[in-house]
Amino acid sequence: MWFIQQVLLTFVFFLIFGKYLQLRWKARSFPPGPSPLPLIGNLWTMRFNLHPxxxxxxxxxxxNIYTLWLGETPFIILHGYKTVKNAIISHSEEMSGRPITNLMKDMTHGKGIVVSNGHSWKQQRRFGLMTLRNLGLGKRGIEARIQDEAQSLVEILQAQNGKPIDASNFIVHAVANVISAVVFGHRFSIDDPTFQKLVEINHALIDSLGSKSAILYDSFPWLMKHLPGPHQRAFQNHEYMSNFVRNEIRIHQQTESPEEPDDVIYHYLAQITKTNSDPDSTYDMANLLQVVVDLFTAGTETTATTLQWAIMLMLAFPDIQEKIHKELDEVLQDSSAITYEDRRRLPYINAVIHEIQRFANIAGTGTLRRNIRDITLDGYSIKKDTNILPNLDSVLHDPQYWETPYKFNPKHFLDKDGNFKSNEAFLPFSAGHRVCMGEQLARFELSIFFITLLRAFRFQLPEGVTEVNTSYVAKVTLHPHPYKVCIIQR
Incomplete structure (x- = not known):
């Protein structure tokens, strides 16, 4: 027995040592980085998460360009604006691929927009952009829906009578109703238990995708498939979302389509019919399902989280809130609904909104890319199909482009005369071919919701609370710590 144990231990040692040598040899063709360990790579160094x-x-x-290993898979990290710009803007086409992690591959089967590639991705993305334009993005259609939801949110918050509350659920439901109107063609009552469940599941799905067990799943799918954990809940939550969307699609199919389709589902069903005889078409029910899930999930989480940061930062910086109220009172003297164009007349508020996005940076390090051709970055030859992470956090906090990179400072977007000025390193939505498809919708929502809320309310800390924690909670997106606020009508 002792001899057999010794043989097994020796075998395991040489197996692990062989893996180590194999990794070291493989690492020679990549940019430098911390030495990977057998099996786990640099997961221990990273604390099993990509913390900024x-x-x-x-x-x-x-x-500014180095390599990390998730298990035995290399990831090239790009740091700082110049390095990231050289990759995703100067090599936009070559960097248009999306690596499909094991978890997302098993969950989405490469369908939809977020994790698809090649011809299918190009068709689905083109459809998404075209449909958002047809539904009125940049026109009166979607803007009116955002205005309605912003006003509904004002009425809900007024009813709280200034008592200390956690406003996050109210904000999430308001934003979710905007994207619901876009993809499903209708909004939900905030008291609708089905809608509440949908929003809850959506949030849980995103949380589970950012869990440590999800990262372990990507590195060791053969093992994690059989183990319990948040990664298993991710599959369950995705299936709930998919079943909800299937039911909405079924209702649309059973209802006569309007002459002018007024939501994403009707537009997509029409596209399937239109391209039915095209052998190169990727418009089908599986892609429709995942496109809608993608749009609802991303369209709810990102904007709602940014608005939660916005209110928290108003609590942390009451002097900035006071300047906002002063500009609003001087410029917007009528009671008409806020429009996206109003931001042009409100340079200070426009600067504050941009600084919220920069400082909060809910995307964290951003999303992975994959180069579809061989490229050279900063002198390093990167072979086709390499996983590359342009670290957006390093761009939005690059000290060469931001005077006080780790402080909340609206002056980053103001010139000496108080006029709004842009900054080339402002890339909260990324850039290039894989720039966030919902960027314009998010800009509309942030501006209209934020200005509407600040015109209606003053945000105060509850009695006895004197400090605000402006650090983040790392999930798939970066969340503010939970907080309560007293919302006082102006």
């Missing part, structure tokens, strides 16, 4: 601080510390040691 961890990536910034590694950049100080290894430079």
């Amino acid at each position: 601080e961890t990536l910034s510390k590694l950049a100080k040691d290894y430079g």
Whole structure:
């Protein structure tokens, strides 16, 4: 027995040592980085998550382009605006691929917009952009829906009578109703239990995708498929979302389509019919299902989280809130609904909204890319189909482009005369071919919701609370810590 144990231990040792040598040899063809360990790569170094601080510390040691290993899979990290710009803007076409992690591959089967690639991705993205334009993005259609939801949110918050509340659920439901109107063609009552469940499941799905067990699933799918954990709940939550969307599609199919389709589902069903005889068409029911899930999930989480940051930052910086109220009172003297164009007359508020997006940076490090052709970045030859992470956090906090990168400072977007000024390193939606498809919708929502709320209310800390925690909670997106607020009608 003792001899057999010794043989097994020796075998395991040489197996692990062989893996280590294999990784070291493979790493020679990649940019420098911390030495990967057998099986787990650099997961221990990363604390099993891609925290912005961890990536910034590694950049100080290894430079603006370095390699991390998730298990035995290499990921090239790009740090700082110049390096990221050179990749995703100067090499936009070559960097248009999306690596499909094992979890997302098993969940979405490569369908939809977010994790699809090649011809299918191009068709689905083109459809999404075209449909948003047809539904009125940049026109009166969607803007009117945002205005209605912003006003409904004002009425709900007024009913709280200034008592200390956690406003996050009210905000999430208001934003979710905007994207619901876009994809489903109708809004929901905030008291609708089905809608509440949908929003709850959507939030849980995103949380589970950012869990440590999800990262472990990507590295060891053969093992994690059989183990319990948040990654299993991700599959369950995705299936709930899919079943909800299937039912909405079924209702649309059973109802005569309007002469002018007024939501994403009707537009997509019409596109399936239109391209039915095209052998190159990727418009089908499976892609429709995932496109709607993608739009609802991303369209709810990102904007709602940014608005939660916005209110929290108004609590943390009452002097900035006071300046906002002063500009509003001087410029917007009528009671008409806020429009997206109003931001042009409100340079200080426009600067504050941009700074909220920069400082909060809910996308964190951003999303992975994959180069579809061989490219050269900062002198390194990167072979086709390499996983690449343009670290957006390093762009939005690059000290070469931001005077006080880790402080909330609207002056980043104001010139000496108080006029709004842009900054080339402002890339909260990323850039290039994989820029966020919902960027314009998000800009509309943030401006209209934020200005409407600040015109109606003053945000105060509850009695006895003197400090605000402006650090983040790392999930798939970066969330503010939970907080309560007293919302006082002006």
